[in-house]
């Protein structure tokens with residue numbers, strides 16, 4: 001079936017964080033919302049039908065997550081990413097972040113170092129800090145418009161700062177890299193050598209732009225699989241984050257048992273029935289939607305690049321290999337990080353995630369969400385270009 005990603009769906013007054021909480025978050029309710037990472041697209045038809053059928057059934061008793069869910073996940077991953085988790089490895093969480101928090105709690109001790117490669121998705125900071133672990137940062141290298149892992153720096157920090165776990169963001173939000181097999185292999189070897197457990201957040205894995213392909217960390221070798229957990233979800237791809245369903249894949253049986261014990265202790269060992277129905281339908285029937293979505297997003301990306309190059313060349317797009325999040329290098333505007341976010345919110349009146357939220361190396365950058373109809377994107381870009389022109 002053909003999806004119409006140009007359709008405007010009014011999300012105001014639907015309890016949408018992106019649209020209804022913009023005033024609260026940015027102090028300007030007229031700022032055009034291009035921030036939090038969801039899309040403005042309707043979920044695929046088969047997902048809506050599965051939800052409708054479940055609602056029509058009308059009974060929402062306690063759920064049991066049977067083999068059908070894990071089978072649909074494994075089939076999807078085998079087809080899209082060339083690697084399938086064994087069905088017994090799959091556990092649950094009410095979201096990827098919740099899964100990461102519980103893994104840190106289950107597999108590390110208070111005070112242990114947990115490494116992040118910055119700039120990175122900022123809620124990871126609180127996943128570590130608010131749960132009594134110690135944050136260790138290794139900045140990504142940035143040269144000629146491209147980010148790379150700085151594995152020399154990372155190894156030094158792992159060696160010297162008692163690092164016990166690493167949160168890998170793969171693909172990486174906000175800079176949009178789809179990490180190569182070589183980078184991941186070297187990273188995984190360092191982690192094995194120094195006893196660092198890898199928490200691989202692969203929530204954006206479906207959103208790698210062809211011909212590039214996502215490389216699941218655990219697919220690289222059995223040793224890597226045993227020394228890692230992988231978190232995936234239908235939430236980004238099919239715009240389902242509010243259904244709070246995630247798959248937490250833990251190949252090592254000992255660690256899996258610890259994780260499941262913790263789930264039970266927290267009384268969280270049950271999937272939400274609607275989240276489960278939606279994820280299963282998405283994995284079974286979402287192929288068409290994803291292929292068309294990627295094409296549409298690529299079109300949005302090309303549109304934004306051309307628009308900014310012509311109308312606001314001070315802002316440079318860091319070309320993403322994955323995700324609908326675009327990292328904008330705004331350093332040529334010559335504003336410090338606070339002035340830059342004020343400029344965006346109050347002069348341009350666009351709500352973008354300020355780069356410094358993602359860590360110090362994000363200063364001077366902004367993150368723009370292009371997961372929206374092209375006309376919505378154009379409206380935000382127009383505001384941006386006018387404000388930038390006003391500074392010349």
Ligand SMILES: Cc1ncc(COP(=O)(O)O)c(C=O)c1O
Pocket residue numbers: 037094095096097098121169173201203204233235241246
């Ligand atoms: C890398 C990354 N991990 C996790 C999340 C949040 O996942 P969840 O809503 O399932 O906790 C996001 C959302 O933007 C993300 O970009």
